[in-house]
Amino acid sequence: MSFAGLEKSAVAPAVLDGILAAQIAVAWAGEGGEAKRLGWWRTDMVSEFGGEDLFKRLLPGTWQWAVLQGVREAATRCDAEMRAQSHDADRLVTLFSLGFAMDERLEDRLQFHKRSGCAPAAALPVLSGVISPHWDRGAFEDWTKAHGRVSVEKVPVGRRLRGEQPESIELATGNLIAALVPLAAEYPMPHYRRSL
Secondary structure, eight states: OBSTTTTTSOOOHHHHHHHHHHHHHHHHHTBOSTTOSSOSBOOOOSSTTTHHHHHHHHOTTTHHHHHHHHHHHHHHHHHHHHHTTSTTGGGEEBTTBSOHHHHHHHHHHHHHHHHHTOOHHHHSTHHHHHOOSSOOHHHHHHHHHTTOOOOEEEETTEEEESSOOOSBHHHHHHHHHHTTOSOOSSOOOEEEEOOO
């Protein structure tokens, strides 16, 4: 599916699920609370005594989705703050900012899953291969490397992928994930710079 055609055409649910799972996996890995993982954002949503405990009491039917939605939101906000430091923030395409139409579709898909009654691991099977009770930095890094190799340039707001942004949203998303390697102490915000 080309980025240019997103406004006018449908995106397959499987494609949306793949991107949503990737966003959640990266958001989970970026947490830095009691169960510290990469520490890119100061949240503790996906931990037994953090967000899980709170949401189990507040939202007994959808707490698993609420926890993942919360950590995804934290990552999205961190990403937005970093993009805002660029003079052309609206031209940066990141894993958490794929353009208005795609971002809306992903949010709608998340709400669909939340209402479905299906557990996150069943709705998005990729998550069970990435998110685990115990943080394994090596396993997460292997998952990011499995998306291929990309060439990046370090710029003040993160890592800019070299070359043109692929027409395929799946390929572009995979490249953004691959550009997280090497894992850094701070969120490296891999991004494409959309041409005018």
